[in-house]
Amino acid sequence: xxxxxxxxxxxAALRKIGLEPTENVGGYGVTAVIEGKGEGKCVxxxxxxxxxxxxxxxxxxxxxxxxxxxxxxxxxxxxxMLLGAAYVLKEMKDExxxxxxxxxxxxxxxxxxxxxxxxxxxxxxxxDQIIAAHCDxxxxxxTIGICSGGYMTASTLIRIIFHGQKAxxxxxxxxxxxxxxxxxxxxxxxxxxxxxxxxxxxVRLIKLYExxxxxxxxxxxxxxxxxxxxxxxLYELIFRKVEEAASAYPER
Numbered sequence: 001x002x003x004x005x006x007x008x009x010x011x012a013a014l015r016k017i018g019l020e021p022t023e024n025v026g027g028y029g030v031t032a033v034i035e036g037k038g039e040g041k042c043v044x045x046x047x048x049x050x051x052x053x054x055x056x057x058x059x060x061x062x063x064x065x066x067x068x069x070x071x072x073x074x075x076x077x078x079x080x081m082l083l084g085a086a087y088v089l090k091e092m093k094d095e096x097x098x099x100x101x102x103x104x105x106x107x108x109x110x111x112x113x114x115x116x117x118x119x120x121x122x123x124x125x126x127x128d129q130i131i132a133a134h135c136d137x138x139x140x141x142x143t144i145g146i147c148s149g150g151y152m153t154a155s156t157l158i159r160i161i162f163h164g165q166k167a168x169x170x171x172x173x174x175x176x177x178x179x180x181x182x183x184x185x186x187x188x189x190x191x192x193x194x195x196x197x198x199x200x201x202x203v204r205l206i207k208l209y210e211x212x213x214x215x216x217x218x219x220x221x222x223x224x225x226x227x228x229x230x231x232x233x234l235y236e237l238i239f240r241k242v243e244e245a246a247s248a249y250p251e252r
Contacts, residue, residue, distance in 0.1 A: 002051040002069050003028040003106040006079065010049070010104050013083050017090050019102075026117030030104040034089050040098025044130035047082035048108035048115075050075045074135035079104060081133055101127055160185065160242055164249075176249045185245035192237050 007028040011021040014032045021032040033042075049071060056063045056070035064070035071079070082102060089100050103123055107114030124130070134152050139145050162182050167175025 002053070003049060005066075006049050006051060006071070007104070007106065010079060010083065014086060014102070017087055019086065019090065025123050026119070026121040027112075027114055028106040029114060029118040029121070029123065030102075031118075031123055032086070032102045034086065034093055034100040034102070036096045036098050036100075037094050038097040040096070041128040042099050042101055042126050044101045044103050044124065044127035045082055045085060046103040046105055046130055046132040047078035048075055048105045048134070049079040050106065050108045050114075052109060073109070075108070077135055078133060103130075158238065162246060181246050181249050184248060185242050188241035188245055189238060192234075192241065 007023060007030050010030050011023050014021040014030070019032040019034065021030050023030055025031050050073070051066075051069045052072045052075070053068060054070045054072050055068050056072070062076065082104060086102055103118065105114045105118055107117070118124070132152075136145055160182075162178040162185070163176075164178030164181070165176035167173075
């Protein structure tokens with residue numbers, strides 16, 4: 001959600017080649033349309049350009065100039081790729097029918113999905129098909145990979161709170177330690193990866209924090225490319241493992 005300057009740069013670059021961008025689409029989203037020579041379908045080209053809360057220390061000439069914020073995970077490359085495609089397609093507009101819709105999506109990795117917000121604000125209403133571009137470091141430079149349907153990961157945050165029970169230091173057996181519950185749950189949840197995960201289907205623990213004997217919190221991020229039935233299976237496993245950990249420390 002910190003892409004304000006990047007969005008303005010993208011919009012300015014599109015205007016330079018004669019396009020009329022629409023800004024602030026579902027946040028800092030930017031869209032523009034390249035009209036072909038005649039009627040036809042509308043193909044959307046999407047690229048994300050998150051500004052993530054990371055300090056860039058690469059020392060590269062194109063490194064972020066804003067402290068604590070960078071376009072990591074290929075986001076600067078994605079925006080450059082789509083701008084490059086815009087320049088080429090603008091020159092080729094008399095060679096194809098229909099139109100191409102450029103979709104620059106912010107907040108790919110944010111808790112508030114930039115894609116969802118742009119869709120809710122009508123960005124996809126006139127698109128018949130969409131091509132969502134993303135770098136993949138498993139492919140050789142100069143190689144293009146294509147697949148249909150979901151491929152890259154999505155994230156869902158789950159906050160788990162363990163409640164303990166106070167006791168005197170001399171009688172710890174009369175209390176319930178929320179830290180112990182959280183640590184045990186952590187171990188159980190980590191094992192889900194080995195027990196259940198398959199190709200491109202995985203879970204990772206992001207934060208284990210606010211640890212004290214009376215209340216401990218855990219934030220778990222589901223990063224997965226799974227369809228709904230498998231996602232639901234994962235939820236069931238998480239809740240079962242957490243309940244198992246908590247039940248080992250019953251109220252006194």
